[in-house]
Amino acid sequence: MEIRWRKSSFSGGGGSVGGGNCVELAHLSPTTIAVRDSKAPQRGTIRFNTTEMAAWISTIQADNFHRD
Numbered sequence: 001m002e003i004r005w006r007k008s009s010f011s012g013g014g015g016s017v018g019g020g021n022c023v024e025l026a027h028l029s030p031t032t033i034a035v036r037d038s039k040a041p042q043r044g045t046i047r048f049n050t051t052e053m054a055a056w057i058s059t060i061q062a063d064n065f066h067r068d
Contacts, residue, residue: 003026003028003034004026004027005024005025005026005036005041006024006025006026007022007023007024007038008022008023021039022038022039023035023036023037023038024036024037024038024041026045028047031049031050032047032048032049032050033047033048033049033050033053034046034047034048035047035048
C-alpha cells in the first residue's frame with residue numbers, strides 16, 4: 001500500500017502563515033491517521049485513531065497547550 005501524505009495549504013514557504021512549519025497527514029486505514037513533521041519526515045510518525053485525532057485537533061483549536 002502506497003502512503004499518500006498531505007500537507008496543509010496553510011504551510012507556507014517561510015511566510016507569515018505557517019512559516020514552513022507544518023505537519024503532514026496520511027490515512028493508513030479508515031480508523032488510523034499518521035502524522036509526521038514535514039521538515040524531518042525521517043524522524044518517524046505518530047499514529048492516532050480517529051477519536052484521538054479529533055481530541056488532538058480540539059485541543060489545538062482551543063489553544064490548551066501549556067507553554068513553560
